[in-house]
Amino acid sequence: MTDRLPHEKGFHVSWDQLHRDARALAWRLQGQGPGEDGAWKAVVAITRGGMAPAMIIARELDIRMVDTISVKSYHHQTQSEPQVIKSPNADLVGDGEGVLVIDDLVDTGKTLEVVRKHMPKAHVATVYAKPMGKPQVNSYITEVSQDTWIFFPWDMALQYVKPYTGKDD
Ligand SMILES: O=P(O)(O)OC[C@H]1O[C@H](OP(=O)(O)OP(=O)(O)O)[C@H](O)[C@@H]1O
Numbered sequence: 441m442t443d444r445l446p447h448e449k450g451f452h453v454s455w456d457q458l459h460r461d462a463r464a465l466a467w468r469l470q471g472q473g474p475g476e477d478g479a480w481k482a483v484v485a486i487t488r489g490g491m492a493p494a495m496i497i498a499r500e501l502d503i504r505m506v507d508t509i510s511v512k513s514y515h516h517q518t519q520s521e522p523q524v525i526k527s528p529n530a531d532l533v534g535d536g537e538g539v540l541v542i543d544d545l546v547d548t549g550k551t552l553e554v555v556r557k558h559m560p561k562a563h564v565a566t567v568y569a570k571p572m573g574k575p576q577v578n579s580y581i582t583e584v585s586q587d588t589w590i591f592f593p594w595d596m597a598l599q600y601v602k603p604y605t606g607k608d609d
Pocket residue numbers: 486487488489490511512513514515519543544545546547548549550551552573
């Protein structure tokens with residue numbers, strides 16, 4: 441057994457970096473909604489990864505209507521068919537008009553495909569995007585290659601690493 445990942449590259453995101461990138465996304469979305477002065481009606485976070493960026497975006501854009509949609513598709517790094525296991529309030533989101541749907545990243549785009557069926561008129565935004573999933577998002581901040589695995593701060597902890605020489609005594 442090996443501890444090595446099935447992906448060649450890792451893109452490690454700190455809390456600070458996530459905060460900056462989510463703020464950059466909020467900046468891009470500000471004033472782009474269909475409401476008066478470009479306001480958005482609500483934010484829907486795709487749990488769980490979308491919750492941290494959605495909170496930052498809701499704060500920056502002063503949106504108080506926040507709901508969630510829960511789509512489960514990965515077990516560690518293995519993907520299965522996405523399933524909606526919790527829907528947002530239908531009275532709040534309607535067909536998605538004026539709603540910002542936020543996720544941390546789009547990879548294959550399968551999760552967003554399912555979400556778009558629920559809210560076809562929503563504006564879908566992710567902080568990070570891989571090429572295969574890009575057609576599913578309306579806005580994103582940083583693109584990484586398809587063979588990169590993005591590591592988020594909530595999945596990581598600081599730990600000792602050996603020097604490059606391998607000598608740590
Ligand atoms: O574009 P896709 O290939 O569908 O993958 C992207 C989705 O996968 C991850 O969520 P995951 O299902 O692992 O759940 P989590 O957010 O609870 O970690 C990530 O947060 C996205 O929601």
